[in-house]
Amino acid sequence: MNVFEVRGGKKLQGEIVPQGAKNEALQIISAVLLTPEEVTINNIPDILDVNLLIELLSEMNVKVNRTSRSTCIFKADDVNIDYLHSPEFKKKSGRLRGSVMLAGAMLARYKKAFIPKPGGDKIGRRRLDTHVIGFQKLGTQLDYNQEDGFFHLTAEELKGTYMLLDEPSVTGTANIVMAATMATGTTTIYNAACEPYLQQLCKMLNRMGAKISGIGSNLLVIEGVDYLGGTTHAMLPDMIEVGSFIGLAAMTKGDITIKNAGINDLGIIPEKFRQLGIAMDFKGDDIHIPSQDSYTIQKYLDGGVLTIYDHPWPGFTPDLLSIVLVTAIQAHGSVLIHQKMFESRLFFVDKLIEMGAQIILCDPHRAVVIGLEREHQLRGITMSSPDIRAGVALLIAALSAEGKSTIQNIEQIDRGYQNIDTRLQALGADIKRVAI
Missing domain, CATH: 3.65.10.10 (Enolpyruvate transferase domain)
Known part of the structure; x- marks a missing residue:
């Protein structure tokens, strides 16, 4: 059995190519x-x-x-x-x-x-x-x-x-x-x-x-x-990986270019991350996410709190709601995450709360994230990956956190992300796959 040992707090930088979908x-x-x-x-x-x-x-x-x-x-x-x-x-x-x-x-x-x-x-x-x-x-x-x-x-x-x-x-x-x-x-x-x-x-x-x-x-x-x-x-580039790397760049204050991102097939995914305040530039079929010290969640025109929810295509894919949720942790402002399709997919937020995130789990389908505004770093803990997408969300949180995190049950992450540890190491991440 393997675990990921992660020491967070590093600004990630460089280029990464998404895997096939x-x-x-x-x-x-x-x-x-x-x-x-x-x-x-x-x-x-x-x-x-x-x-x-x-x-x-x-x-x-x-x-x-x-x-x-x-x-x-x-x-x-x-x-x-x-x-x-x-x-x-x-x-x-x-x-x-x-x-x-x-x-x-x-x-x-x-x-x-x-x-x-x-x-x-x-x-x-x-x-x-x-x-x-x-x-x-x-x-x-x-x-x-x-x-x-x-x-x-x-x-x-x-x-x-x-x-x-x-x-x-x-x-x-x-x-x-x-x-x-x-x-x-x-x-x-x-x-x-x-x-x-x-x-x-x-x-x-x-x-x-x-x-x-x-x-x-x-x-x-x-x-x-x-x-x-x-x-x-x-195969197309994996849109879930693309969204994951956008969130990763924002949370680590990274400067990352996603090469060959398949922009024409991403639908509203980039727009949803822009609603969180994340800047990005399209250069051909590449997406550049510049380093940002802060990002502010948009509000509705009437001042209401933004809601991001899953919906059949061309709506927002449910596979990225976990990533959006963790990305909002360090934002300015608040957002309601509404996971309609799966009733257990938000239960991993207890680990994020233990790390210091301000999240209110309203019910199995809804969670409110109150941004920390970079005033406090998350702290490293030991946690377990319950599914593919939550596992990567926890990994993103660990890479942005202060201190050491240990992520167990990483087979779930390996089910959906190829060689994620070595690819992140190339961006400067301190992550090791350790046999226990």
Whole structure:
């Protein structure tokens, strides 16, 4: 087991390149099961969740040629379907909620799939209803086997249909889209997710021979085809890493340039950090965050306290609310953070309060941050990472704090951020990965 030992208070400086997008990778890599031809994926993030998924595919007898840590060639021409019903698959996929993304591709090509109990973050309930209901509307039969703990999904034939999603789930939409690509007839998905990651998946599928229209909107139309072929695809930069580095620069008074940030696909993320008073300059596709001794949270025109909340794209992503919250700790002013989607994602604030932050946890979904205005530094403590995003928020707090912090359960951070310790060391951070 490893921990991070962090000695904070240093101004970070330099350039950093965001990894490939984790949330995109889980969808794109699952989609290689749709074709027996070669699919080459570039800019793959070298992180635990993605590596687990690649291992799963290899154990399913998918040919995997990882020519570098960021590039992989897949060929699913001899898939072992029965592996998906094995104790080994159940054990490994239980560590990775993203394994559910295999179901849509398996149904499209093989007309059966198995879904074990999902794993992943400890941030409250994460429903699979959108996935399953969408599959059922396409003609899939669902049975739960208590003895083996799997949901069994089977279909004699997938048939295109109209569906209105109960929620614009990104993974749910992606799974349904993959299943619908090879269904008979036309599938219309209304209230579909339209995040850049979903757009990337649809564009890749179209290059493989799918017929998907409405990409970038919440109304997708998929005309089923009989066969999908190989392609080459490159991941977007990870927008969550980009937002994390913006917050990191502000909290450490750092001067950081985020190279190749994918600005055109960031949506309102930069604007939300500007609302916290953080200055940034766009230079081509790079974002420069200059050193700031202070930053002031905006108020509404009527003088009301700013509220930042999550919302389906093009609204603000819930994955960055933890980062926004910790960034507001040293600001001038106050902000209400409203986490609508997950009821346990704000519970990590008790550690920030122990470090000296002024935060009022109103309920499982809302927290008020009262800025310290740089009058007091946070103090280092020992803490544990409860999920990927909260873990990095705690790491940002530790890097800005006075004294030594120890962060436990860093496997959660490794699930979403590749080599984060060595990349931060290159910016001047005092962070060590220590075996205990």
